[in-house]
Amino acid sequence: MNENVRASTRNVAIVGPYLSGKTTLLESLLSVTGAITRKGSVRDGNTVGDSAAEARDRQMSVEVSAASTEYEGVRFTFVDCPGSVEFAQETYNALMGVDAAVVVCEPANDNNENGLRQKVLTLAPLFKFLDDWEIPHLVFINKMDRVSNNFMDMLHALKAVSKRPLVPHQYPIIQDEQLTGFIDLVSEQAYQYHSGAPADPIPLPASLKAQEQAARAEMLEELANFDDHLLEELLEEIEPPQEEILQDLKLELGADLVVPVFCGVADRDFGVRPLLEALLREAPEPQDTAQRRGLGATAETPIAQVLKTYYTPQGGKLSLVRVWQGKLTDGIVLNGTRAGGIYRLLGQQQNSINEAEAGEIVALSRLDGVKTGDTISANGQATELPKADILRPVYALAIAPEKRNDEVKLSAALTKLLEEDPSLMWEQHGDTHEVILWGQGEIHLQVALDRLRRKYNLPMGTHLPQVPYKETIRKPAASVHGRYKHQSGGHGQFGDVYLDIKPLGRGEGFNFSEKIVGGVVPKQYIPGVEVGVKEFLVHGPLGFPVVDVAVTLTNGSYHTVDSSEQAFKQAARLAMQTGMTQCEPTLLEPIASIEVNTPSEFTSKVMQLVSGRRGQILGYEGRSDWSGWDKLIAYLPQAEMQNFIVELRSLTLGVGSFQWQYHHLQEVPDKLAERVLATGSNGNGNR
């Protein structure tokens, strides 16, 4: 084991809400550390973080992107994560493998209570994930060039969504509404920013002394909550030594007890070097993270976890892994598969290396059969490391290849897409026969479809999925007669049956029985009757599969020469055709049971949304594990679910979410049933 390499590595995820400036910050970090000589911009589509075609097209990150660089002899691997909620799975998977995260956010445009509250709410799910998994994190308030100074207001507002206390690490210097520098609250040294060059030390502006001291006192008091020695010093008004403050920051950040807060302007590199310095000095080292995860610092068996899987445009497979223990060497066999090569990444650029030490994040090629989240080891027997929960799908499209003979290629390509992104799912629906692609939202699915087209040459058509309606009957019919008689020279065909048809209770399915007395329908023909009935029920009188029906064969007759199982099957179908129309067929729709999670201030709006979509609210309560959030339980017709997530997000600043599962079938209200049967649509976007 090489302790030096371990101690000289830092793995940092860059996370935060949509468009807060994460990719821009990565670009700046890479430029400041010399990994790139020319800075790209998101607008020009030439950043390292957004190098995938799908990201460039949309000017947004759609998957995690790793980039390694060096600063002051330490190797930093940054993992730029997408901010959109639709790609949250990518972020959660990556966070499981880093030592620390930088949460990039923007200050509020409206510096009033409401504006600040709205801004920080968009960070709530991310903070919850970081808090739940105890991932050390710090905050970088970016875009400080856009608003007048509300650094401390923003910091205080963030407390509403963070379990851990937020600790100011800097205080911004603003002149003429422009961010010109910062004061480091540990050393109380002020600095002036310069574009493209490190900040210069300057005397602390007298006008900011009072604010600086208040912010510093806040930092020290928060740190002292976890350090009695510091607390004593503060009580006795002894100035603590800087080393002690730095040590506390390192220990308390490393144990995820506090969240230090920085500020800057990523697209001008302002605040980026101080952030790097803090990561260098204070971010936890890889072996500490491994120990916190219960992995032995001295164990040598190589163990790694897959944080992301890429299928490159050239068709190769790359697995981005965190090496938790041991050393990966060229040609290593992991979980029974020999890795093709080991690479350090710089976005899409792959730099081949011979080995990777514990604590590094590297890419391995050609690990067939290994998926995102998997734990892989040299002996293939490592205990599965914890992985982020897989988000349940909330949005669906029916897809079909534009070229018919591409159908065979589709399932192999979908399997690869799912290896890359576990929050996608696909199924071939049993009733409607459509191939349904499920995911986290419209853009998520569009990106998946782009990948099918670009990487697998599979252009796809899409449409809204059909609602898998079923039908049943309201009334019974007794002794329905069906006779099949066919004479065409030689053997004839003869079958003759009487059936009783009865409705069953909801969910009871299908039942077939017989009450034949005296062999009027010989035993060997009765299975034919049952098959005939079942075949008919696949498409009932309304055109949908029939459920909750009991059919009894009560009587019939046969012919010694002409009868056959086949003829009785036909007779049963004829009886069902006549009988079912007398039974008041009625349309049934699938109802999902849903659980919606929303900030409490939006609960009443969410209830209106659910009721407005024919939902039935069963109750709601405050979440015991998430202060300020409610959980609402309801039944919602599946026909109303297509755009539910879109509306839910638009009502809740994008943070509301829901999970669903099929619950029961329910009669469609008459008026709506008429519309579905007449037009094939429920008038709500679904067919």
Ligand SMILES: Nc1nc2c(ncn2[C@@H]2O[C@H](COP(=O)(O)OP(=O)(O)OP(=O)(O)O)[C@@H](O)[C@H]2O)c(=O)[nH]1
């Ligand atoms: N004014 C200003 N704009 C910035 C700053 N940093 C980034 N931007 C702009 O903000 C927009 C979004 O930046 P990105 O870096 O793509 O944000 P992101 O967080 O990576 O976006 P996603 O990953 O898609 O969530 C771009 O237009 C950037 O040019 C900044 O410090 N100040």
